[in-house]
Amino acid sequence: MPGHGHKPLRVDAQRSVEAIVVAAAQLFAEQGVDVTTREIAQRAGVGMGTLYRRFPRRADLVGAVFRTELDACVAAAERLRRDRPAFDALAEWMQIYVRFLGTKQGLAKAVSSDDPVYTGMYPLFETRLRPAVDSLFAGAVEERSVRSDVDPGDILAAVSTLCLSAHEGRPDHAARMVALLIEGLRRKS
Numbered sequence: 001m002p003g004h005g006h007k008p009l010r011v012d013a014q015r016s017v018e019a020i021v022v023a024a025a026q027l028f029a030e031q032g033v034d035v036t037t038r039e040i041a042q043r044a045g046v047g048m049g050t051l052y053r054r055f056p057r058r059a060d061l062v063g064a065v066f067r068t069e070l071d072a073c074v075a076a077a078e079r080l081r082r083d084r085p086a087f088d089a090l091a092e093w094m095q096i097y098v099r100f101l102g103t104k105q106g107l108a109k110a111v112s113s114d115d116p117v118y119t120g121m122y123p124l125f126e127t128r129l130r131p132a133v134d135s136l137f138a139g140a141v142e143e144r145s146v147r148s149d150v151d152p153g154d155i156l157a158a159v160s161t162l163c164l165s166a167h168e169g170r171p172d173h174a175a176r177m178v179a180l181l182i183e184g185l186r187r188k189s
Helices: 010-031 037-044 048-054 058-083 086-102 107-111 119-140 154-166 172-183
Strands: none
Touching: 010 037, 010 048, 010 058, 037 058, 048 119, 058 086, 058 119, 086 119, 086 154, 086 172, 119 154, 154 172
């Protein structure tokens, strides 16, 4: 995010950055990553100069949205692990992960491009999301509510694959397929 490694932003500037990232995330979900920067600035309530000062290239903004959404996904895992029974936490988080993957029209394609801004994005799945799912899965294994012969990394891969193959125009399709996957993880008595 802008300001990382630099002097801290003023409070009003930080609010502008946050508003831009939130607006971009909403518009990316609604219209895809090709939405105009003018629409993003308008929704964020900032001028074009502010948007370009904070995010000189579209790739900078896409990267900031990706990292913010990923952070929210990790935070959800931590909250669910703390507040819910282990199996429920895992199942609910898997659906949150579906929304993370499924509602970011074009985000995965943009992040997988050769743009240097995105270098290191996919390793974040391994360094941030893998520990989150490992923790949730370990809790469910300890609770004896899921099979213990599953690699949690396979859960991430399976959900990702199900989301990629979900039918366009049917946003509930991936969620329904993941619900079947969740039931397949359940330990039989």
